[in-house]
Amino acid sequence: MITTVLLIIIYLAFISLGLPDSLLGVTWPIMQNQWGLPLDAVGLVALFITGSTIISSFLSGHIIKKFGTGKVTFISCAMTGGALLGFSFAPSYLWLLLFAIPLGFGGGAVDTGLNNYVALHFKAHHMNWLHCFWGVGATLGPLIMAQILINTSSWRLGYGTIAFIQLILAFILLITLPLWKKHESLSDSITNDGHFNGNTLENSFENSEINDKLSRKSILKIKGVKYALFTFLFYCAVELSMGLWGSSFLIQIKNISVEKAAFWVAMYYGGITLGRFISGFISFKLNNTQMIRYGVKITLIGAILLLFPLPNFISAxxxxxxxxxxxxxxxxxxxxxxxxxxxxxxxxxxxxxMGFAATGNALFPPLLGVIVKHSSMRIFPFYLIGCILIMFLCSERLIKLTQETISSK
Structure with a gap:
């Protein structure tokens, strides 16, 4: 029973992480016009958000060890809710940059902690469904914003509404903190088969002294780690660039309205959400390596389709x-x-x-903004294809190295 309730709480936490992730790309065309800003100014906001996330991710182990996963999850949700509320009242662009900092910090530590917890103690389908719930939040965000834009044309009301939802989730996490304490007081924890054995979440930190002795250089010397980090880097270069610039691509190149573009960006996140729900079932038949390979191939096909002058509904x-x-x-x-x-x-x-994933979020979408500013939004599909191919090459090299290591043991 405790395990089930804990999973529900973790899923709710990932909904809260996903809610703000897709909003900026949807609202930026309107915000840009209201404030008379250049198109690529959104890149600096994204840089502040993801830069804060990077710092938070790298510090996450120490933060979770000190405060516990439950408290970190609650604080993260509360911080992002407060930051989104700040966005809704922001009188100028500079205030967006200010509130971008707690928005980024709010996501980093809890993302790392919950990912590690589920990776250690649950099977692959739980991990897919965990990230499916992130997709629920990422899909609901632009859908709510699009509906409010249609009815009121107020992006401020949209951010305020998302902030309110976020703070409700934070309140739920607050009142369930005793459950985390009760779970942490048990001598057993959840293993990969969903049952309890002697490995608690806190026991995983008994090895933190070993981990603390590992310097950055020694971590990077572990066979395959570099390729794993770069796979995450370029994965996030694709994922966030789609969310941030996809709407502008549809508006400028395909002449789709702002409202319809927002809808299709929401459907993009909906594809991620639905895909992860389905992947949870597919993972009973396919292993992680197979899932990664099939995923990269489908992503590449989708990006290639954007190159051609196809009907708008196919491009969307x-x-x-x-x-x-x-x-x-x-x-x-x-x-x-x-x-x-x-x-x-x-x-x-x-x-x-998670730090490299956030670095991909921080560097590549702004870089694309600079490229677009000096060329055209038509470069967007070529950029996506390049990032996908590099991700694929890094992933394949990682698979080969780690399989060699496992088979040699």
Missing amino acids: FSFVLIGLGLSPIFPAMVHETPVRFGKNHSQLIIGYE
């Missing part, structure tokens, strides 16, 4: 296809981390993986 549907392709990659990569590199190192390495 390719957003859904890209979302479906991306859906199993991130969860499968995270879930495979303890297998590839060992449970003792997984918390630290997953922290680095």
